[in-house]
Amino acid sequence: MAEEPASPGAPAAEPNHGLRLLILWVVASAIACPIVYIVWGPHLPPGAMSSSASGQQFDLTVLATIATPVILGVLIYFGYALTVWRAKEGDETDAAPIHGHTGIQLSWIVVTTTIVLALAAFGSYELISPAGAGGGEGPQPIWKPDTSNILQVQVIGQQWVWTYRYPQFGGFETTQLELPVGQAVQFNVTSLDVIHDFWAYQLGVKADANPGVNDVAYTTPEHTGTFVVRCDELCGLWHGAMYNYGQVVSVSAFQAWAHQTEIKLASLTKILPPYAMTYDPTVIPAIGKVLVQLGITGAGGGYYNPNDPEQP
Amino acid sequence: MSLAARVTTLLIAFAAVVAGVVFVALHIIDVQPTVEDYTPYASNGQVNVVMQTDPQNTVTNHPDWVSYFIQNPQTKQWIHTTYFEVPAGVRVNMTILGYDGCTPLRNPVFGQVTGTIGGVEYINGRPTSLLNSWSGCNVQHTFTMPALGINVPIASPTTLNENNNLCPTSPCTSGPHQVVTFSFMTPAVGGTFRWQCIIPCGGGFVDGNGGPMGTPGYMSGQMEVDA
């Protein structure tokens, strides 16, 4: 982003503003950019606990490193202008009549367009390569982990608690979220009522939970530890209190926990609806007869009272 | 207008604005909910808390909304609140009188009792750990405290006849009901723990989660633990 040198024919006393600005900017950027990239980068959120988190951290580091000279450039220029080009006390005359400069304008447009297109390309690459970067990809995800050994975890959001189902272990459902380290996880996020958002912060995973829709997000945890799961989409009264903690544990600890829980919750799993990508809570085929007789539910097992106008 | 007239008008307008702001502010800063304080009634590391669930509440300006009531430990009156206070590190023996009819759980996972001592609840004295709310008429509400992992489905009257003749005015003192008891330990550190019913029983609202479910004081509340 070079500035124009001083106009030709100017009196010799006029300093070369463009050169000065360029030097100031280059020096400042040369100092700041490495600091941002090397010192700050590894500490940027969301950390490096999973593949998507470390991918995002790298992404953010690059963005910050590119943003630094841009911000510095504008601020240095403004600072310089406000110091050097202030009107003197009592000077009521006009300044130099410069309407524009095609070269500068063109360079600006070309440089900003290049930076932006490069960022878009980089962002697309960072989105695709770590299997969707942990973001929700909807029911038909395109970018999946390379392996076929993927742990399936269904995340069910309901007002105002998260529950988790593990279909590969009999489909048991629990409020605890445990994951094995080093194995790719596929989160199938859905909701039973309003829109929620499953945000596992340290795992760098975020996927909206919509009723009747399956939103898929991938990640691979890389370190053991605790992570927090928060609801990130305003879902009503206790939205702020809708959070729980999850654990990434060793593979053996996870297997032990999963099998134990499967056995412990066997009778509960029997009464749960069969595992599916989405659940329509208004349709309950297994509804008991006395409930139908009571008119608690609609004919054919609808959830709502037949007099309740929410009934389809 | 003269300066005096302008200043006077300004002061009057200022006073009107301040009055308006105060009016709105007072409306927003709710009257603090009644908190039933059970801490003086704890002894030997235990405290007994009594609540009930009603099919309507008839004491607020939303009379048709289902609601919990808590019993005042001293006067034994039923107070329309869902906030109570207990000491830290004690065993809470909770009794819930369930006067409401049955509604199936939206997610049957909450038919499993968790977080209580023994992992069971006692329905009229008989211990149970799992209720299947879809197979029959047997669950009306739940007492769920996510931060402590407590979930207790409250049993309901099971027959057609009982469900058609529930208690008509609140707080209920007679009518078909189940008595559910369970116990849990409060944590050693103090704090506020929210609890809610997880059955969408707000009739007339989409997903059943509006109204009493979405307003504190009916189907959700807080347990304050005094360290």
Added chain:
Amino acid sequence: MAIEIQPESAQAPGGGEPGAPRKARPWWLRPAWHTAIIGAVIGYLVGHWLGSFLAGGYQQSALNDDDDFSIVIGYLFLILGWLIGLGVFNDLVRQMLGRPITHAGDEAEDTGLARYFRYTLDHKVVGIQYLFGMITYFLTGGLFAMAIRTELLSPSYHVLSPSAYLMVVGEHGTMMMMMMTSVVTGPLGNYLVPLMIGSKRTAFPRIEALSFWLTPCAYVILLSSVLFGGFPTGWTGYAPLSIQAGEGMDGYAIAFGLMGVSMILAGFNLICTIICYRAPGMRWGRLPMFVWSMLTVSFLFVLAAPVLVGGMYMIITDRTVQTAFFVNQLGGSSYLYEDLFWFFGHPEVYILALPGFGIVSEIIPVFCRKPLFGYKVAAAGMVGVALLSFFVWQHHLFDSGIDPDMRPLFMLTTEMISIPTGFIYLVAMGTFWKAKIRLTVPMLFALGMYFNFLIGGISGVVLSDVPADVTSHGSFFVMAHFHYTIMGGLIFAAFGGIYYWLPKMMGIKLNERLGKWNFWVMFLAFNSTFLPLFAVGELGQPRRVFEYATNLQTINDWVSISAYVLGFGVLLFLINFVMSTVVWRVPETGNPWRSRGLEWQVSSPPPPDNFEHIPVVLSDPYEYGVPGALPVADLNPPAGVISGALTGVGSEG
């Protein structure tokens, strides 16, 4: 291209008796504020009764004890009663009955304070009405913000109950996002555009006045939802939560829809005025930057706001008459609402940003005493932003489960919109080059705008990057981003614009010293409040929560204290504004900034007809320091110039 003003004809339109003088009535019998309020109250009562009468048998109301249908009909009749009481339909009815109607000229007798409380057709009066209205709405929204920060002082001790907190969050956001769309277009756009283009009036004065008078109505309706317990959805109103919500939600939907209508009307009027009412010689290449911004914003109003009105309408029908647009289990889709809302919502934020760009581009040449650098680039930037703003809305839905193919596409368009947005920095930096900068209060606010918008804009580029957005979406990072762009950008620019143009509008100068205090307190407190919020968001605090991680309490406390100081800074503005306009009234009737703008070439405040004669524009308003520059316009053009051909006069090819 000029519009000829027809001479007053002897026959009044509508077939009435010519020439008969109208009897002057006492002020309390003429339609104004007070009759409007009476009309509104009567309207609400009638509507509520009608609603109960029609929907009395609705099972839904019996079950949920909510009166949505009656409330909605009540609100609609409230709006009707408000307009009737205001006298909006009086002329229409008079024409139908064959009676003489009011003319703009009749209001020459209507001097003094009273006309500001009436349905007045002079665009300058409408501008002042908007000014007072917008300041009121901004301050109300700001008070709600103070309440939010008070609640966030502690993650565990709660000043407000969860439902009260959500109500406050929703009121703050909606009040701001609903009203600030017109914070510049209303007061400054309506007031200045005719003056800047050399016209005596706007194209549709009645529509313009109507667009203002809908705003107090929307304000009251939005606040009234507090009486019903508020709404739990925040300003975005996501379904199905909004369908599930209680009675307070209806106020939100009606108020927002009403403001949408007001936006459409205001935009429509401005587009026609700018295109059709320019004085001779006011070529597109000479149009002031502020007018360019008003033109582009008006197109956004007209094209985006109808979608909002549609979305609000569907929320209302879903809540009252059992349609199922947004309820998944009943055949609708929660995505439909998200898309409808954000298709409006994204152009809305450019509606908020563009006027800010226009104001600062107008201010800096005056206080640099230099032409605006790159006029064509600046105008192209505004047009580019407006155009591209319709192609980026999915970036609000990156993690929502949209088709994954869409995400790189919208990442690209969102990144690309930063290119025209960046043009204002090119223009600013070029204008500062070898300038003679005077740091008056308007200039300070303009510089503050550039600084804040830089941070806001860069954080926007971070958000547009889908992987980075996975952590940032819905967190305080987004909050900090849009507060930097909207409050740091638009509001700072709007304050700068008010300081700059108040002498023009009211013939009064705001106190300079108090103004500098105002700026510095606001600027420092603003950055102190919102800069840490980027970190708070990245550390995992979502928006709209009242419980957050305890390790974030220190930062939140710092932010809350800074927010109180910021509130004090805004209070300084209010004090300056009120004291200067009501008590001190230091007169300033000329051109105190020595601006070349056409609006400054007439007296301050301008005469009722703006210009004695339609001027002929001779050069553009930024020709500072240009040797031999023509004056910006000839205010007393020779006869015959206006009517008839315009060849050769003032057009330099």
